[in-house]
Amino acid sequence: MESRSVAWLEYSGCNFCLLGSSDSSASASQVARTTGDKMPTGKQLADLGYKTFSASMMLLTVYGGYLCSVGIYHYFQQRRAQRQAAEEQKTSGIL
Structure with missing residues (x-):
């Protein structure tokens, strides 16, 4: 059974849940950095x-x-x- 990681992206006080992130240790700051300027x-x-x-x-x-x-x-x-x-x-x- 494949485990999926869940990473949270905070943008303007809202939380977006990004399911299926390839990196299980992805934190909100790492995800925010990859999206550039905290913009999804x-x-x-x-x-x-x-x-x-x-x-x-x-x-x-x-x-x-x-x-x-x-x-x-x-x-x-x-x-x-x-x-x-x-x-x-x-x-x-x-x-």
């Missing part, structure tokens, strides 16, 4: 945007699956209750 490059911002978008889509997919399974569970629970009520009505009508 367009590629870094695009990568950050892509990773954020991908993560949010993954969360929405997982949450959507959860909501779907809960809906199906409630549907079958309601269906079982209706069948039991129908069975009870049949048996009470026979007696």
Whole structure:
């Protein structure tokens, strides 16, 4: 299993997390030096945007699956209750 290092870049009071840095010992100052003047490059911002978008889509997919399974569970629970009520009505009508 490959371990990924996480380096933080501080820019104007905001923190940008740069995942997958090739140097596991990269510190915030080292990353800032490579970006020049503590300014993130367009590629870094695009990568950050892509990773954020991908993560949010993954969360929405997982949450959507959860909501779907809960809906199906409630549907079958309601269906079982209706069948039991129908069975009870049949048996009470026979007696």
